[in-house]
Amino acid sequence: MESVVKTDSKGRKKVLNACLEPCAIEKGMRLIGSKWTGSIIYHLKDEPVRFNDLARMLGGASKKMIDQRLKELEARGMVLRTVVNERPVAVTYELTEFGRSALHILEQLRVWSESHQLD
Amino acid sequence: MESVVKTDSKGRKKVLNACLEPCAIEKGMRLIGSKWTGSIIYHLKDEPVRFNDLARMLGGASKKMIDQRLKELEARGMVLRTVVNERPVAVTYELTEFGRSALHILEQLRVWSESHQLD
DNA sequence: TTGTGTGGTTTATAATAGTAACCTATAGCG
DNA sequence: CGCTATAGGTTACTATTATAAACCACACAA
Numbered sequence: 001m002e003s004v005v006k007t008d009s010k011g012r013k014k015v016l017n018a019c020l021e022p023c024a025i026e027k028g029m030r031l032i033g034s035k036w037t038g039s040i041i042y043h044l045k046d047e048p049v050r051f052n053d054l055a056r057m058l059g060g061a062s063k064k065m066i067d068q069r070l071k072e073l074e075a076r077g078m079v080l081r082t083v084v085n086e087r088p089v090a091v092t093y094e095l096t097e098f099g100r101s102a103l104h105i106l107e108q109l110r111v112w113s114e115s116h117q118l119d
Numbered sequence: 120m121e122s123v124v125k126t127d128s129k130g131r132k133k134v135l136n137a138c139l140e141p142c143a144i145e146k147g148m149r150l151i152g153s154k155w156t157g158s159i160i161y162h163l164k165d166e167p168v169r170f171n172d173l174a175r176m177l178g179g180a181s182k183k184m185i186d187q188r189l190k191e192l193e194a195r196g197m198v199l200r201t202v203v204n205e206r207p208v209a210v211t212y213e214l215t216e217f218g219r220s221a222l223h224i225l226e227q228l229r230v231w232s233e234s235h236q237l238d
Numbered sequence: 239t240t241g242t243g244t245g246g247t248t249t250a251t252a253a254t255a256g257t258a259a260c261c262t263a264t265a266g267c268g
Numbered sequence: 269c270g271c272t273a274t275a276g277g278t279t280a281c282t283a284t285t286a287t288a289a290a291c292c293a294c295a296c297a298a
Contacts, residue, residue, distance in 0.1 A: 025157045025225055028232030033152030035286070038144045051245055062287055067246065088295055089244055098235065105227050106144055112224055113147030116217065154255065170276055181256055186277065207264055208275055 031076065032102055036061045037069050041099060042106045044079065048092035073099065150195065151221055155180045156188050160218060161225045163198065167211035192218065 032038050036058065043049060043057050051070075055063050070093055073079035078099035084090040095103075151157050155177065162168060162176050170189075174182055189212055192198035197218035203209040214222075 023158060024229045024232040025161050026155065028228040029152050029154075029157045031232075032228070033148050033157070035148075036145065038148045038152070039142060042144050052243080055245095062289085063246065064248090064288090065286070068286095085244095089246095091245065101235070102231065105224065105231055108224050108227060109147040109151070110143045112221065113143040113150075116220070171274080174276095181258085182277065183257085183279090184255070187255090208262095208277095210276065 031078075032105065034069070034072075036065055037073065038106050038109070040066065040069050040073065041078065041095065041102055042110070044093060044095045044099070045103055048082070048094035050090065050092050054093065078102070150197075151224065153188070153191075155184055156192065157225050157228070159185065159188050159192065160197065160214065160221055161229070163212060163214045163218070164222055167201070167213035169209065169211050173212065197221070 032041070039058055039061070040054065043054060049057075051066070054070075055061070055066055058066065070079060070081065074081050074093075076098075077096055080094050080096050082092050082094070084092055151160070158177055158180070159173065162173060168176070170185070173189075174180070174185055177185065189198060189200065193200050193212075195217075196215055199213050199215050201211050201213070203211050
């Protein structure tokens with residue numbers, strides 16, 4: 001991540017240690033920073049939550065979005081999906097250890113966000 | 120942020136304290152989490168950087184993207200654009216105090232990201 | 239039997255991101 | 269002088285993502 005730009009004797013520039021493709025920050029953001037992903041993880045912090053409850057909590061996100069995000073998070077091992085009951089179908093989503101490990105970042109983001117009265 | 124789902128005597132559900140529109144996490148993400156925004160801020164952490172140097176550091180992001188992000192960040196008061204030299208035109212970008220205040224979150228994200236060998 | 243709940247899927251459209259070529263201008267080299 | 273490379277962008281066009289609103293099948297309760 002310590003990119004340095006060097007200029008050679010002829011004035012030509014090169015970068016040492018460039019982020020050739022997404023670097024750590026960028027990769028992290030793509031796990032946690034896609035629209036609604038952070039919010040979803042954060043709302044699962046305390047206990048398993050059911051699909052429609054999550055949808056209600058995140059007023060503003062469509063079910064399709066939530067569904068998509070949950071599937072991504074599940075595929076990455078950050079969220080666990082459990083069918084609690086068939087027949088009257090019931091499903092809950094909860095954080096895995098890995099999912100949980102992202103919470104402190106989100107918590108800091110929340111504090112930062114709130115302390116800077118972002119519109 | 121402490122959304123609670125209540126069920127009344129008739130089984131109807133409502134959410135108290137729902138994120139009616141984007142909540143703190145979501146708002147924060149939209150400042151810092153848009154594609155490349157975090158990386159740009161992070162690469163400005165040490166010193167003012169010139170446009171093309173930034174473009175070289177962020178191999179993978181187009182000039183258009185970088186330009187757009189820098190303008191957004193400037194508009195929000197997170198980045199300061201300075202014309203260092205006219206004639207041979209030279210411009211630098213650097214973090215403002217507010218921009219700097221986001222660095223610790225990005226630093227944590229970087230550590231988290233690197234410690235979980237994300238592909 | 240109408241209204242609610244569950245957990246989603248479908249379709250269509252709007253907003254964002256990405257690619258590559260281009261532009262004005264200066265400076266160095268042979 | 270012509271060639272190349274630098275600077276800091278802009279333009280046009282395409283691909284990817286997000287959003288809204290309907291819709292499904294099933295269950296339960298009044």
